[in-house]
Amino acid sequence: MNAPLPSPPPVKTTCPYCGVGCGVAVVPDAAGGAHVEGDKAHPANFGRLCSKGAALGETLGLETRLLYPMMRTGDGPLARTSWDVALDRVARDLAAVIDSHGPGSAAFYLSGQLLTEDYYVANKLAKGFLGTAHVDTNSRLCMASSVAGHKRAFGSDTVPGCYADLEAADLIVLVGSNAAFCHPVLFRRMEAARAKRGTKIVVIDPRGTETAAEADMVLPLAHGTDAILFSGLLVYLADAGRLDAAFLGRHTQGFAEALAAARAIAPDAAATARACGLGAADVAAFFALFAATGKVVTGYSQGVNQSAQGTDKVGAIVNCHLATGRIGREGMGPFSLTGQPNAMGGREVGGLANQLAAHMGFSPAEVDRVRRFWSAPRMAEREGLKAVDMFAAIGAGEIKALWVMGTNPAVSLPQTGAVRAALEKLDLFVLSENVAANDTAACRPHVMLPAAAWGEKDGTVTNSERRISRQRAFLPLPGEVKHGWWPLAEVARRLGFADAFAWTSAAAIFREHAALSGFENDGARDFDISGLATLSDAAYDALQPVQWPVPKDAGAGAGAGATPGTARLFADGGFFTADRRARFIVPAPVAPPLGAEGFPLLLNTGRLRDQWHTMTRTGLSPRLAAHEPVPFVAVHPDDAARLGLAHGGLARVTSAQGATVLEVRADPRQPPGTAFAPIHWSFANASHGPIGQLVQARTDPLSGQPDSKATPVALAPEPAPFEGVLLARQGLTLPDGAWWARAALSGGFGWRLAGTLAPQAWAAWFAGLGSSDIIEMSDPAGGAYRAAAFDAAGRLVAALFVAPAGARPNVDALKGLLGADPVAPDDRRVLLAGRRAGREAAGGPLVCACFGVSQGEIAAAIGAGCADIAAVGRALRAGTNCGSCVPEIRTLLSRASLEAPAPRPKADVAA
Template sequence: MTRTTCPYCGVGCGVRLQEGKIDGDPDHPANRGRLCSKGAALGETLNLDGRVGVPRIHGSDVLWHEALDLVAQRFGEAIETHGPDSVALYVSGQFLTEDYYVANKLMKGFVGTSNIDTNSRLCMASSVAGHVRAFGEDVVPACYDDIDEADLVVLVGSNTAWCHPVLFQRLVAAKQARSTKIVVIDPRRTATCEIADLHLAIAPGGDVALFASLLVALDNAGAIDRAYVEAHTDGLEHALNAARAIDVVAATQLQPADIDAFHDLFVQTNRVLTLYSQGVNQSSAGTDKVSAILNCHLATGRIGKPGSGPFSLTGQPNAMGGREVGGLANQLAAHLHFEPSDLDRLRRFWSAPNLATKPGLKAVDMFDAVLDGRIRAIWILGTNPLASMPRADRVRAALDACPFVVVSDVTDRSDTAKLAHVLLPAAGWGEKDGTVTNSERRISRQRALRAPDGDARPDWWQLAQVGQRLFGSFAFGWKNPAAIFREHAALSSFENDGRRAFDIGGLASLSDEAYDALEPVQWPVTRDGKTRQRFFADGGFYTPDRKARIVPTPWRAPVSVTSADFPLTLNTGRLRDQWHTMTRTGRVARLMNHTDEPFVALHPDDVARYGLTPDGLVRIESALGATVLRVREEAGQRPGDAFVPMHWTRWFTSGGAIDALVPGATDPVSGQPELKATAVRVAPVAIAWRALLLRRATDVLPGDGFYWTRVALESGEAFLLAGWDAMPAIDTLLGDGERIDYTSRDTVRAASLVDGKLDSCLFVTQSGNLPSRDVLAHLLDAPLDAETRFALLAGRTAVASQGRTVCACFSVGLNTILDAITSQGLVSAAEIGAALGAGTNCGSCIPELEALLREGTYERAA
């Protein structure tokens, strides 16, 4: 058996491989054996299409030494000619801590620039800035056990049911066991709201105002812990004065009675846990949002105690580990700061006379510098900024103009990989060794399950090899990840003496064998064996006077404001079964069947107001550009708001890279871009035809000038197509082979057979219905007799459609559930689970099961 960790969100779930099966690790404290739908499908992602097997220079295969020599040469030339700030690294929260450490040491320690940033800038930078501003250090004071012990849990900007399902189920259990009260603060009514006692559908950007008003309410009710405030904090009165100046109703657009209900719950409950995520962080006021939350916990002393505290839920698997080693451009390793004493300390530890002495360019500014020529060479590792960055088309222009672009990735099927001058094959999850740190500061081992695909190599090795070529092997001569981890741990305790919370010096002497066997452990782990689960119950902050800062947080509106021209506010976010830009999850058929295409969700009033049709097409446009998406009518949307999932890229859909519409406004403290509030407008798109295409090939896109979405099948792929102009030529979609077809006035049905087996099939209609793809998918690559050929052209087979997948963990479809409800008289989600298994693993489909039961009338999917 091999034990490792999941590569998806920051929960940090333990995973094990035994007897060829991947499942949850019951001995890992983060998940106790549970996995979400994505984690449960990890075994299906090990053999990805489009793997980069060998290094490539300008598309041609080369040997590793040739590629690495060129990278070192071009980076070295840029540094010599234009200075160290002319090069940059853009890295990833998918990195292991050891990868991050090497990258940070290379750039800040030896190149002499802090131009290394990470896609965690899009995820957790505002939390980091808020922690440092309040606590003096980036310390998460709470832990997962607090979910079990809280009497009130406040969820802010977090659809926990879908984005952190394992923690959500822990919260559900706590509510059942101890009647925990739950407040959800979110513009959208999400699946998380199904267990809420109070849902506050706050206006985008209203969080600062709401928590500032809570601070005032706490003061008015006498609920502030004056002894704690006096002994351990500074700045309360200034924060209260700023808070009293805010018109909370105008800023939040909430009913006063709902605001009062939230205040009363918080005032009257001692054990309060506030869980917040991207709805807080991804804002031009993200740091102030974090501070406004921290202020309320500091003012009441509800921090560092069982069931109490502010708790940021990390979006990526190792965003926390990256923060430990200085992965962000404004950080140094081991929670050191850009101040003379810390710079001297790090310079001596690394023996790095060329140490960078100031912060570097943060993500948005970094790609601006690439575009205007200040950065001449950039190396992008483990991330896809052409899809995930705001102003994505500007990022494309920047990389197009850059003299030298290096990309390390597992696949060439990312938008960014297509622009690489040098493409390096990276080892993927299940192929590399190292550590990750989850949201509660718990370090876990990630272990290889198999050898790397082809000639792929870990990111740390690639970086170290370039470091050796540029600066010699003395600083970059590690033999394995264990050696890197020992150095990282030693640095954390170097001249620390309790001045920094992050200290894992107790792990600095691990042997290779002990490192390999390392059990999950929460930091700190000091050399004298001291550990702690929570921080700050008795003060002891990491500011010069050891007091926390309660920070004034004036309210300000989002940067991109609505107008007559752009009357809607666009919010982007995640879905239940997808991860980031779908490199892994988009290729798993059962993960694509719950939501198979991107969409824009609008309130029914807005659908009617703008002349749209549910399930029709809509053009959505911002000041930066436009795209065409499917319309989804959702009563849980606030009128005036729109929601689009962020996962789809240009590899998966014509409407991909929604962040191309998002401006580059950033928080002035954290540099985190605002991804939740973009002014847009919508207009209907008349559909002239619709089509369904199934084929075995997985590397050809259908073309331009119409809408399409790619959907993974068990064997091959499907495309959902719709157009407003003429249909493209059938030959370009079907490919070569024996052709069979049927054509009527407004219908085309055609198929291509190779060696008597179905290679592809196409169904086009101007006004009728299309067959369900799941009843046809099993025919791909199957021999077809005369009867089956006739049934295919008729769009019928003996297989009944299960409908879209509701439970991705066990591939249970909507029609299967509806049949069981009606035939067996099922009346609860638990009974559905007992009958079909749905909802019995991660539980993220339970809200949907309960909604089906509430509706009482059921419509089978075609």
């Protein structure tokens, strides 16, 4: 008997989702898929993955991919073409636009999904050889206020600490961060610190979140008052004698002015509490806890950044850490918990419109330095337009050529209706994408170029703790797909710049990028990885995760993957201002959120646990779709009652920018007068499209980051006398007038349906699917219609269930039939009842996406005696991986405890 072949070693790569930058170990299979698990050796996650990372293997198919170049001629449709024809068109039209209208008529819009090497080439081409600084990125929407705040305080875009500080801290303050959902791997590290060393967790957030449910203290401050709260804290620290006088004297500047301004804003804890809408005792307790605890990390996220005063909020937080010297030391410092997998890598190469490569800006000396290094013939000399202003300029006809790479601005930007209209005005619109269809691809690009997806990419990314990691390919490039940097270099060659873009590999690009970081640096700039500038191709392939800076004298051992990095900065000063001192900032007066006549609620937008951005990747996973299958708006029950909204019904949400229709969630955690809606849905997977069509284009004046947390809106009931469910093997075009949201299922898709479309209209539409084998049940008087269609082999093609509002059937038991063999006769007889023969219905909504555990299964385990989180974990594994489902499990345990019958009194033995 032959011995079994040994399994191939796993490919070590990096997760493509958030800025945590988790390491992933992948073993490809023979069918284009792979087994994915966490890399136990990676210092960002030590083997843990969140629900999204754990489901990466479900997102690797080619069904949705763009596999060859496409080009549109005139008003015709996109048609397949060759790379040479497509790139000739891009180069010719780009040159024509610039020749006619100047370099400022061309722009690039990039993405934190790109690898550093792709980003570098795009910035070199645009800013050094085309002469346009209109190069911005979707990182503008999430990181820009942190960047601006760091540069104001430190003189550089530097994150001072590292993830290990979360485990070393005695107090973690989370501001505007739902880390339990959005950064669950890091939140597990925080929970581990609490279990090991008694670390306290304080959550500062106007919205009740899953993170708040796990905190030791919660401060639900009024929207936009973060800078007031931290100004009050600065005053308290000064009055309580908790300042670090030595650090202030040696390493900072401007403290007296900042403290005076803070006293004017928030003179004491009581005044701070009033301004922030908090209890005075709660504010005093927080101030005292912060002052008395030496090791403090303040982690902040989109609730801080996505604000019209986001940069000031960051500055107010940093002020408190500078004043107490709690920065750059173990367990201490401000920490930006945000970003995409390569938001930081993009900034390292000048991915923002106000940056040049290697963390340089647009001073004459820096422009000259980059020009000389690149031998650039047409160097951009002033900052370009930031994202929101860039798309406004496109709409105004000032920018006429745009190259979008790896992002979906028709969904993610504010005022997406205006964005879509702007894109269709361009003389040249190039879209580099790995999916064939999304909302941006529907805006009539002239050229679409097929880009590599995760699993095919080869290069580097930098996570939120400055750690550079390799993304390695474990799948071949399919079809005619190319790496992201390749078409940029080919266009440069066609424009006459071949010598400057002559790389043959990502490693060669990385070496140039690293060399530029050390060029005329000598410690003057924070970003320096010149110690990696001479890596051989083999050493680049073997590169282990390393935190920058890695200056030239730290490069020894790089070939063996043992390059030393830098975990923390600024403990002993050494800031990157002209005098090497940090700057305290004075926040501007805090402006209340802008109200608007007829729009009485403030809309806050954000992420869900199991989805990422616009769902072009996570939307492929049935497991991830099961947690929250429909777009919704959450409001406080009192607001819902006042507005006549029913939980589970539909609401029309309107702002000055547009309108959409969402399912209503009456949520007592939602502050009265506010609403919350997730960002992930688009016209590709929901009838009424992205929430971005409502969001205002108001931005922070320093960072240019949009305020996505406070758009004035109005809510009103949307008539929906009917609702239903549709299951199908293939994508279908639904009838006009239907409200729908689509989610992936194993073997097909599922739609949640609602609206005014009567059962008879649905019956006519279903008949139009053309199947010759349909079973149906119709009850026009009762408002119900059910039908199932089968193919010639007896397999289920589609099943439709329409009912009056509030009576939507549970058809979870049928979902497995979409990928099954011919439906058995016993199943066929009960199918229209939403059942399968001899099987229980599925257990309701998914709670644990990592292990596919439903609410019903957890309830059953609790009923069988599982009395705490650990017991549920032992029984079902739920909550034992990323932990983001722990708050929901805790809620189910609490509910079961409240619903348990009171114990009967013991009998009187004497009686």
